[in-house]
Amino acid sequence: MPKRMTTHKTKTRSSRTPRQAAEQSTTTESTVSVVPVADLDSAPMNGNGARQTRDSIQDIWGPRAPHYGMWSERIDELTVQAPDRWVRSACVLCSNGCALDIGVKDGKIVGVRGRGMDRVNRGRLGPKGLHGWQANHSPDRLKQPLIRRNGGLQEASWSEAMDLIVEKTRELSEKHTAHTIGFYNSGQLFLEEYYTLAIMGDAGISTPHMDGNTRLCTATAANALIESFGTDGDPGSYTDFDVTDAIFMIGHNMSNTQTVLWSRVLDRRRGPNPPKLIVVDPRRTMTAREADIHLAPRIGTNVPLLNGLLNLMIRNGHVAKAWMDEHTVGFDELERTSQKWSPERVQAVTGVPANDLRAAAEILGTTRSLVSTVLQGVYQSFQATAAAVQVNNIHLVRGLLGKPGSAVFQMNGQPTAQNTRECGADGELIAFMNYQNEAHIQKIAKHWNVARDKFPMKDTPPTHALQIFRYAEEGSIRMLWIIGTNPAVSLPELARIRRILQKEDLFVIVQDAFLTETGALADVVLPAALWGEKTGTFTNADRTVHISHKAIEPPGQARSDFDIFLDFCARMDFRDRDDLPLIKWTDPEGAFDHFKELTRGRPCDYSGLTYAKLSEGSGIQWPCNEQYPNGKERLYENGVFNTSADYCETFGHDLITGAAITPEKYRAQDPKGKAFIKAADYVPPTEMPDDAYPMLLTTGRLVYHFHTRTKTGRVPALDAAAPEVFVQISENDAAQHNLADGEMVRVETRRGAVDAPARIGDIEAGHLFIPFHYGYWDNGNDHHRAANELTLTEYDPVSKQPHFKYAAAKVTKL
Ligand SMILES: Nc1nc2c(c(=O)[nH]1)N[C@H]1C(S)=C(S)[C@@H](COP(=O)(O)OP(=O)(O)OC[C@H]3O[C@@H](n4cnc5c(=O)[nH]c(N)nc54)[C@H](O)[C@@H]3O)O[C@H]1N2
Ligand SMILES: Nc1nc2c(c(=O)[nH]1)N[C@H]1C(S)=C(S)[C@@H](COP(=O)(O)OP(=O)(O)OC[C@H]3O[C@@H](n4cnc5c(=O)[nH]c(N)nc54)[C@H](O)[C@@H]3O)O[C@H]1N2
Numbered sequence: 001m002p003k004r005m006t007t008h009k010t011k012t013r014s015s016r017t018p019r020q021a022a023e024q025s026t027t028t029e030s031t032v033s034v035v036p037v038a039d040l041d042s043a044p045m046n047g048n049g050a051r052q053t054r055d056s057i058q059d060i061w062g063p064r065a066p067h068y069g070m071w072s073e074r075i076d077e078l079t080v081q082a083p084d085r086w087v088r089s090a091c092v093l094c095s096n097g098c099a100l101d102i103g104v105k106d107g108k109i110v111g112v113r114g115r116g117m118d119r120v121n122r123g124r125l126g127p128k129g130l131h132g133w134q135a136n137h138s139p140d141r142l143k144q145p146l147i148r149r150n151g152g153l154q155e156a157s158w159s160e161a162m163d164l165i166v167e168k169t170r171e172l173s174e175k176h177t178a179h180t181i182g183f184y185n186s187g188q189l190f191l192e193e194y195y196t197l198a199i200m201g202d203a204g205i206s207t208p209h210m211d212g213n214t215r216l217c218t219a220t221a222a223n224a225l226i227e228s229f230g231t232d233g234d235p236g237s238y239t240d241f242d243v244t245d246a247i248f249m250i251g252h253n254m255s256n257t258q259t260v261l262w263s264r265v266l267d268r269r270r271g272p273n274p275p276k277l278i279v280v281d282p283r284r285t286m287t288a289r290e291a292d293i294h295l296a297p298r299i300g301t302n303v304p305l306l307n308g309l310l311n312l313m314i315r316n317g318h319v320a321k322a323w324m325d326e327h328t329v330g331f332d333e334l335e336r337t338s339q340k341w342s343p344e345r346v347q348a349v350t351g352v353p354a355n356d357l358r359a360a361a362e363i364l365g366t367t368r369s370l371v372s373t374v375l376q377g378v379y380q381s382f383q384a385t386a387a388a389v390q391v392n393n394i395h396l397v398r399g400l401l402g403k404p405g406s407a408v409f410q411m412n413g414q415p416t417a418q419n420t421r422e423c424g425a426d427g428e429l430i431a432f433m434n435y436q437n438e439a440h441i442q443k444i445a446k447h448w449n450v451a452r453d454k455f456p457m458k459d460t461p462p463t464h465a466l467q468i469f470r471y472a473e474e475g476s477i478r479m480l481w482i483i484g485t486n487p488a489v490s491l492p493e494l495a496r497i498r499r500i501l502q503k504e505d506l507f508v509i510v511q512d513a514f515l516t517e518t519g520a521l522a523d524v525v526l527p528a529a530l531w532g533e534k535t536g537t538f539t540n541a542d543r544t545v546h547i548s549h550k551a552i553e554p555p556g557q558a559r560s561d562f563d564i565f566l567d568f569c570a571r572m573d574f575r576d577r578d579d580l581p582l583i584k585w586t587d588p589e590g591a592f593d594h595f596k597e598l599t600r601g602r603p604c605d606y607s608g609l610t611y612a613k614l615s616e617g618s619g620i621q622w623p624c625n626e627q628y629p630n631g632k633e634r635l636y637e638n639g640v641f642n643t644s645a646d647y648c649e650t651f652g653h654d655l656i657t658g659a660a661i662t663p664e665k666y667r668a669q670d671p672k673g674k675a676f677i678k679a680a681d682y683v684p685p686t687e688m689p690d691d692a693y694p695m696l697l698t699t700g701r702l703v704y705h706f707h708t709r710t711k712t713g714r715v716p717a718l719d720a721a722a723p724e725v726f727v728q729i730s731e732n733d734a735a736q737h738n739l740a741d742g743e744m745v746r747v748e749t750r751r752g753a754v755d756a757p758a759r760i761g762d763i764e765a766g767h768l769f770i771p772f773h774y775g776y777w778d779n780g781n782d783h784h785r786a787a788n789e790l791t792l793t794e795y796d797p798v799s800k801q802p803h804f805k806y807a808a809a810k811v812t813k814l
């Protein structure tokens with residue numbers, strides 16, 4: 001018998017048309033710097049001293065500041081009352097990590113203001129950054145723990161909830177071993193919380209089953225960096241955008257998903273020496289519309305497309321032979337593989353016209369500097385790591401890395417994805433150490449003062465997220481602690497995920513600020529403090545570290561994740577090898593100081609950072625140490641990469657099969673600091689259109705919403721800007737189905753169905769797109785709205801990242 005579902009209350013929805021205001025006014029660029037306060041009537045708190053420097057809902061990126069070399073300041077602010085004080089923080093609604101200060105009055109957040117001095121955003125904020133804080137004060141925040149009793153979730157005290165969890169943990173580890181316990185955490189907590197959780201899971205409970213939702217997000221970014229350069233960590237700096245001659249974006253809708261970085265790009269494009277822009281996306285996104293060259297490949301064909309580009313670059317002699325000889329290994333294999341991809345063959349497989357490919361290859365082959373960005377259209381598509389690595393190859397064959405204006409960004413998505421990876425998510429080991437390097441494991445064991453055999457992982461990385469859910473399905477995992485993520489909406493194939501979470505023999509703990517779709521299926525719900533209600537640090541996609549100070553108290557009895565973990569460790573009485581408490585710190589600063597010692601000498605070296613330094617200045621990049629006290633802008637400036645056998649993070653994989661390269665084999669051919677050029681040939685996606693399901697479905701994001709909308713769905717202005725799901729379909733396909741814009745359709749795959757209004761245009765024929773934001777917490781529990789009802793349970797062989805970006809689908813008019 002499945003557990004009963006707690007039904008959510010239905011909320012009245014806004015009657016605004018689902019078409020985004022932004023889609024209508026895409027390229028209009030405002031030149032006014034101050035606009036009237038337009039949407040404050042929908043803010044939860046209203047009062048005197050309100051200030052809105054610009055309307056980011058109507059004008060997403062704000063006015064242009066054409067530039068070359070140095071991006072000017074523009075301080076964006078949205079406050080609904082004059083604050084009593086400002087508290088230093090940064091935005092946690094994407095990986096850009098824009099610096100901001102939180103305005104506080106009478107113990108409440110009343111707004112935010114960008115910080116002009118900061119290297120990341122120079123004061124700018126986007127729509128989510130300016131509005132998102134309103135979710136903190138949403139009336140339906142969780143304020144007390146909940147325990148499932150007689151089928152329903154009932155309020156309980158912290159002692160009751162924690163005692164129940166401790167009892168369950170003890171019972172399971174004594175009866176069946178700790179391998180019955182799994183953790184599924186987040187890319188949205190703070191560094192100090194991940195670090196505490198890592199030691200709690202590894203050396204406290206000793207379970208190998210711990211992963212972050214970053215497995216769905218940037219596991220491929222991490223793996224692509226590791227496969228090519230030896231360790232995780234993006235080599236470039238955002239200042240590279242300020243001087244580069246060309247930008248290549250693949251599977252990345254930056255205008256919508258990193259709006260402030262996109263402002264930086266637009267400002268370059270309107271300034272002197274504008275960089276060329278190439279965008280690869282099967283949809284004509286706002287990003288693609290700005291491009292000089294838009295390549296729109298069939299979904300799942302990134303590898304042939306990239307091989308085609310590399311082939312042309314090589315054939316045209318646009319390669320830096322001398323640099324490659326000195327700094328790389330593997331070029332011959334790349335030459336052989338890419339040779340098979342003539343422009344005509346690429347056109348046949350990807351649908352991209354051969355001449356467009358040639359034009360793009362000419363830019364990539366001749367530009368003097370190049371910044372590339374890669375994101376979910378690669379990471380969640382077929383052959384994810386294989387494709388992402390080919391983008392690294394474009395830089396390696398031209399030697400365009402480690403100098404101003406040249407960088408490859410294997411982008412992050414979530415605000416604190418970098419930190420969860422630095423603490424062991426996505427199959428990594430703390431501080432980018434190597435599971436197969438005994439010296440690294442010993443170093444951690446020593447730092448934690450625990451026995452080597454305390455470590456649950458013996459030479460192999462921890463269990464990946466989809467495998468954790470598989471074990472829960474099969475019954476070998478019996479307790480699953482879910483922290484800061486909403487898998488009942490964000491994992492693929494939701495009917496299956498609901499079935500797993502509802503299993504009688506799976507004890508589910510959900511730690512969140514709201515009663516999410518996942519929380520509704522839990523046995524215990526722990527109310528968490530949000531950003532603004534706790535202190536910690538986090539690192540963005542260009543390695544910039546910010547501190548976020550506690551500005552207000554959490555509501556009711558909600559507690560920070562940090563405090564919840566410390567409480568659990570104390571109740572479990574975890575000890576080190578001297579029988580002293582395992583966790584040596586009592587506050588986030590203590591955790592930070594302990595962590596940073598472990599990073600000393602590693603690529604992500606935090607040893608030169610302190611809370612004081614981060615609080616006095618603004619963002620500082622890692623590595624930050626004695627040699628680079630103010631951080632280091634670019635990695636690999638000397639062309640020496642992190643690949644030497646004793647330093648690297650893994651020994652690498654076969655990009656097609658995922659098979660791991662053995663330590664012996666790696667050591668025998670130790671590249672000693674040379675980067676890997678790894679080739680990969682095309683493999684067609686597993687699920688292709690057929691007679692029953694003739695179309696290809698992809699999924700992704702909208703500018704106004706963040707993920708499963710637990711925050712942005714509770715912010716009136718953001719919710720109203722994009723209140724409902726839709727299905728994007730080409731003019732051709734709409735005509736075939738006799739569809740007018742806004743008419744309801746059903747999209748079906750072999751896994752489920754979604755009903756939504758059609759939105760016609762800006763997508764390749766044969767393709768469909770559904771934003772994945774819309775779950776059912778505010779929809780009377782109607783499951784026919786979440787994109788993941790439709791997606792596939794399968795993943796990349798190297799990064800184990802799920803394939804959210806394609807599925808064979810059919811459409812019927814309702
Ligand atoms: N507004 C907003 N911003 C966000 C987030 C959010 O939820 N909302 N989330 C943050 C997070 S965690 C992440 S990971 C990032 C994600 O940021 P992005 O990766 O930019 O976002 P997506 O919309 O998931 O995917 C990008 C594009 O991939 C394209 N695509 C699909 N299939 C393919 C393919 O086979 N090949 C190619 N080349 N392209 C393809 C889609 O059409 C889509 O436009 O955004 C971050 N920023
Ligand atoms: N179909 C499809 N599916 C996708 C994607 C896609 O493109 N298409 N993208 C994937 C990607 S890239 C991502 S990143 C995932 C995102 O998927 P999720 O991680 O499920 O997304 P969120 O809605 O951000 O969930 C985070 C949860 O943490 C809570 N939270 C926020 N801050 C805190 C905190 O400080 N402490 C605690 N305890 N809780 C907190 C929020 O209320 C929210 O419920 O979705 C993935 N799923």
Ligand code: SF4
Nearest residue numbers: 091094097098126129
């Ligand atoms: S770009 Fe990202 S970090 Fe910056 S304000 Fe927008 S959501 Fe926040």
Ligand SMILES: [Mo]
Nearest residue numbers: 216217413414
């Ligand atoms: Mo993500």
